[in-house]
Amino acid sequence: MVTCAAPTRVIVIAGPARSGKTTLVASLYELFHAGPLSGFLFAGSRTLVGFERRCYLSRRASGRDTPETERTSHAAADVLLHLSVRGHDKDGRQDLLFTDIYGEAFRQAADSTDEVEQLTVLTRADHVAILVDGEKLASPAHRQEPYSQADALLASALEVGMLGPTSQVQLLVTKADALGDPNSAHRTFVKAKWTWLDARYRPRLATFEQFEVAARPAANSPLLPGHGLDNVFSLWASCPRPAEAGRRPNPPIDLGPFNRFGRAWDAKGG
Amino acid sequence: MANSDLSHLMIGLPGTGKTTFLAALWHVLRNSETVPGALQLAGVRGDRRYLNLIEQQWMACLPIERTAVAGQAVAVRVQHPSGGQAIELAIPDMSGEMYEVVQWGQRERVPEYAHLAETAAGALLFLHPDVTIETDPITQVDRALVGILDSPASGVMPEAEKAKPWDPKRTPTQVKLVELLQFFLSHAGPHVQLAVIISAWDSVIEKQATPEKWLSARVPLLHQFLKANDDRIIYSAYGVSAQGGPLKSADGLRSHTAAVSRIRVAGPEGESNDITAPIRWLMASGRTKA
Numbered sequence: 001m002v003t004c005a006a007p008t009r010v011i012v013i014a015g016p017a018r019s020g021k022t023t024l025v026a027s028l029y030e031l032f033h034a035g036p037l038s039g040f041l042f043a044g045s046r047t048l049v050g051f052e053r054r055c056y057l058s059r060r061a062s063g064r065d066t067p068e069t070e071r072t073s074h075a076a077a078d079v080l081l082h083l084s085v086r087g088h089d090k091d092g093r094q095d096l097l098f099t100d101i102y103g104e105a106f107r108q109a110a111d112s113t114d115e116v117e118q119l120t121v122l123t124r125a126d127h128v129a130i131l132v133d134g135e136k137l138a139s140p141a142h143r144q145e146p147y148s149q150a151d152a153l154l155a156s157a158l159e160v161g162m163l164g165p166t167s168q169v170q171l172l173v174t175k176a177d178a179l180g181d182p183n184s185a186h187r188t189f190v191k192a193k194w195t196w197l198d199a200r201y202r203p204r205l206a207t208f209e210q211f212e213v214a215a216r217p218a219a220n221s222p223l224l225p226g227h228g229l230d231n232v233f234s235l236w237a238s239c240p241r242p243a244e245a246g247r248r249p250n251p252p253i254d255l256g257p258f259n260r261f262g263r264a265w266d267a268k269g270g
Numbered sequence: 271m272a273n274s275d276l277s278h279l280m281i282g283l284p285g286t287g288k289t290t291f292l293a294a295l296w297h298v299l300r301n302s303e304t305v306p307g308a309l310q311l312a313g314v315r316g317d318r319r320y321l322n323l324i325e326q327q328w329m330a331c332l333p334i335e336r337t338a339v340a341g342q343a344v345a346v347r348v349q350h351p352s353g354g355q356a357i358e359l360a361i362p363d364m365s366g367e368m369y370e371v372v373q374w375g376q377r378e379r380v381p382e383y384a385h386l387a388e389t390a391a392g393a394l395l396f397l398h399p400d401v402t403i404e405t406d407p408i409t410q411v412d413r414a415l416v417g418i419l420d421s422p423a424s425g426v427m428p429e430a431e432k433a434k435p436w437d438p439k440r441t442p443t444q445v446k447l448v449e450l451l452q453f454f455l456s457h458a459g460p461h462v463q464l465a466v467i468i469s470a471w472d473s474v475i476e477k478q479a480t481p482e483k484w485l486s487a488r489v490p491l492l493h494q495f496l497k498a499n500d501d502r503i504i505y506s507a508y509g510v511s512a513q514g515g516p517l518k519s520a521d522g523l524r525s526h527t528a529a530v531s532r533i534r535v536a537g538p539e540g541e542s543n544d545i546t547a548p549i550r551w552l553m554a555s556g557r558t559k560a
Contacts, residue, residue, distance in 0.1 A: 033405040033442065035490045042491055043498035048449050049377075052441050060406045061440045062433040067408045086498035093498070225407070 008095040010124050011236050015131030016149055017103025020174035020215060023069040024131070025081055025098045026054040027215035028233055031226045032083075038234035040085040043093060047082045054081075058216065067216050085237055094237050110152035113160045122162040126241040127170060129232070130154070134175035134212075138186045147193040154201050163205065166242045171197070171210040172232065177217035206242050209235075277360040277389050278552055281450055282396030283443065284366030287469030287512060289337050291396070292344065292363055293328035294512040294533055294545050296321045299346060302546070304530055309546040309553075312356035313347035320344070320363075329529050331513065331520035337365040350550070359549065361394075362386055373453055374446045375438040387454050392463030392552045395447065399474055402488065405442040444489040451495065455502060463555050464496070464505040465548035471509030471536055473516065481507035481536060504555055508548045509536035 013021045029051040032042040045051060058067035081098040099121055101109070109116040122128060130150045136142040150171060157163040171194070173179070179186040194210050202208040213228035214221070280288045299311040314321070320342050327334050342363040349356040364383065372378050455462065468474070468481050476484070485493040485507055496505050514523050514532025526532050533543040537551070 030405065030407065032494065033444070033491050036494060041494040041498040044448065044452055044495060046452075048445055048452075049438075052438075052445060053436055055407075056436045057433055058407055060408055061403075061437075064408060064433050068433075084498075225409075 007093070007240070008097060009126040009236055009240060010121070011096055011098050012121055012125040012128045013098060013100040013131065014106050014109075014128060014153060015101075015103070015174075016106050016133070016146075019103075019131040019133040019146075020069075021100040021102075021131060022054055023215045024129075024172070024174065024213065024229070025100070026051060026058070026069060027226055028229055029081075029083060030055050030058075031229060037085075038230040038237070040087050040094075040233070040237055043084040043086045045081075045083050047080070050079065050081055087237070096236060106153065107149070110149055110156055113156050116153070116156040116162055117160050119157075119162060122157055122167075125167070126239070127168045127236050128163065129170045129172050132171055132173045134173050134178045134214075137173070137190060138178040138180070143186075143189060147197060151197060151200070154197075158201070158204055165204065166206050168207045168239065168241060169201070169205050170208075170232065170235070173210065173212045175214060176212035176227065177214040177221035177223045179212070207239075275358040275360065276391045276553060277362075277386065278549070279386055279390045279393040279454065280361055280363060280396065281369060281393050281447075281454060282366055282467075283370045283401070283446060284336075285401045286366060286396040286398040287467070287510070288366065288394075288396050289324055289334045289363055290328060290512045291394070291467060291469065291510060291545070292321070292361065293324035293334055295361075295549070296325050296346075297328060298530055298533070298545050299348065300325075301528075301530055302351070304528055305542075305544050305546075307351055307542075307547075307550075308544045309348045309550055310351055311346060312349045315345045315347070315358065316343070321346075328513070331517055331523045333517065337363050348546075348549070348553075350553075357553070359553075369450055370439065370446065374441070374449055384457050387457035388459075390454075390458055390462070392465070393454060394465045394467050394548060394552075395451070396467045396469055397443070397447070397489065398469045399484075399488070400470060402443045403440060404488075405444070405491075442491075444492040447489070447492050448495045451492075451503075455499075460502065462503055463552050464503050465552050466496070466505055466507040467548060468507065468509045470511060470513075470516075471534060472511040472514065474509065481509040484509070506538055506548070506551050510534070510545065510548070512545060 013024060015021050028037070029045070031037050036042070054069060056062050057064060057069060079099070083096045083098070084093065085096065086093045101119060101121075105115070105119070109119055116122075130153060132146040132150055136146050154163065154169070163169065173190060179190065181187075198208060198210070211228055211232050213232060214223045214225075215227075215229065216225055217223040217227060280292070282288045298305055298308055302308040302310045321344065324334050343360075344363055345358055345360040347356045347358050364386075368380060368383065372380055373383075451464075466481070466485065468484055471481075474484060476487075479487070485496075496503055511532075511534040514526070514534060517523075523532050530543055533545050535542050535545055535547050537547050539547060
């Protein structure tokens with residue numbers, strides 16, 4: 001029961017198919033392989049195998065020349081990934097549980113309030129990160145899609161109360177290397193779209209911020225792998241959801257269903 | 271187990287020097303008068319054939335026989351050189367395959383291991399610099415090279431990429447060791463002592479490195495895990511060259527008049543050839559199990 005053991009943050013990653021949800025979380029984990037991240041030390045994980053499988057296609061051991069992330073199947077979409085970290089403060093241990101809303105569910109939720117009501121995890125989330133695909137923003141044919149989809153999801157979730165005044169929401173512009181230099185037309189477009197969404201939703205949420213990230217920038221990009229992830233991680237690990245009158249604390253989450261090791265041991269009477 | 275008994279697990283992947291350490295430890299215990307400050311042997315419970323066998327192989331600079339998956343029970347009574355009550359030290363020689371294949375790969379619980387972990391006061395965790403699988407991501411440089419080699423000008427057309435299936439054995443060493451420690455902690459008491467043994471210390475190229483700095487540089491995920499869990503784990507890092515050098519230099523190693531002089535140990539107390547130093551540290555800071 002992770003949420004009983006230490007303060008736990010539930011992070012929901014929402015985004016359309018191929019927007020980089022799994023790559024984002026896998027890259028966060030892999031950054032710890034090289035050292036502390038944003039002042040946080042890696043303190044353990046109950047889902048090391050899950051992380052390793054998700055990182056595998058980006059490793060030389062896979063035999064590939066270019067990194068890839070295995071797509072999350074519908075069946076695996078409710079899988080949680082767990083990271084435990086410790087800040088400089090000696091008592092600053094944090095458990096983080098990551099879950100994503102797979103592409104089709106994201107699309108349906110944006111289209112229908114009935115569908116978004118099924119996403120109960122949104123009400124338990126300390127942070128909801130909505131991914132905006134930078135590659136699409138850089139494509140003239142698709143540039144309107146990402147912010148439009150984010151807008152539709154936010155509108156739908158706010159309408160039925162799945163998000164509200166205590167919700168902390170981030171827009172993450174993934175694959176930011178595709179946007180080019182700071183003065184590019186793509187970035188001007190991003191700035192305009194963000195200004196529009198910010199004005200629309202900031203008053204209705206506890207916090208609403210935008211970050212640019214590039215987990216695995218292109219070979220010719222000046223950005224380093226994991227670009228921007230340190231800032232996002234620091235926010236997730238440091239800021240719990242604000243207290244809300246009448247809102248009950250998160251009930252414990254049983255790790256068994258997503259911890260293969262735990263399942264195997266339980267089955268053997270361990 | 272009596273009040274004065276301590277049990278310590280040896281945790282490590284295959285080929286990381288657990289049995290070689292044990293062979294050299296047994297030799298030093300039997301010849302402790304030649305190593306200032308070393309623990310002294312006060313007796314052995316049960317069969318000592320296994321210890322004698324691996325000691326002979328170690329003295330002859332032969333590859334040490336691999337431990338059977340079931341492991342070997344080893345229990346010796348040792349005494350601090352300054353005197354005091356002798357205590358029984360149980361150091362079961364568990365095979366590396368039990369850790370890598372059974373625990374990490376198959377994710378199975380070995381009841382004998384679980385019992386030992388529950389009663390252990392601490393553990394020795396083994397790493398070997400030459401058998402460490404690094405986290406090895408495909409870099410931007412790799413991708414740039416592929417772009418050049420696969421460009422139309424090169425005449426080589428890119429092919430759809432295929433990947434080898436995921437193999438748990440090829441997981442980075444530091445990840446496996448974190449998981450093995452998590453398994454250990456899930457059974458052990460609230461506080462454990464951990465002596466981290468970096469084997470083949472003579473092979474570490476960075477001669478200025480201390481064992482602690484080596485951990486930080488080469489296995490940062492594991493190093494963070496140890497530091498972040500200091501409410502449960504008290505650890506100390508040692509660089510140990512139990513053989514004294516590579517077996518391909520066996521002639522030079524055999525030239526030592528006293529085999530104990532081959533051993534090199536680097537730890538918080540400085541450098542010596544006292545391979546009992548990590549055990550002494552474990553005993554000094556360990557809790558006595560009832």
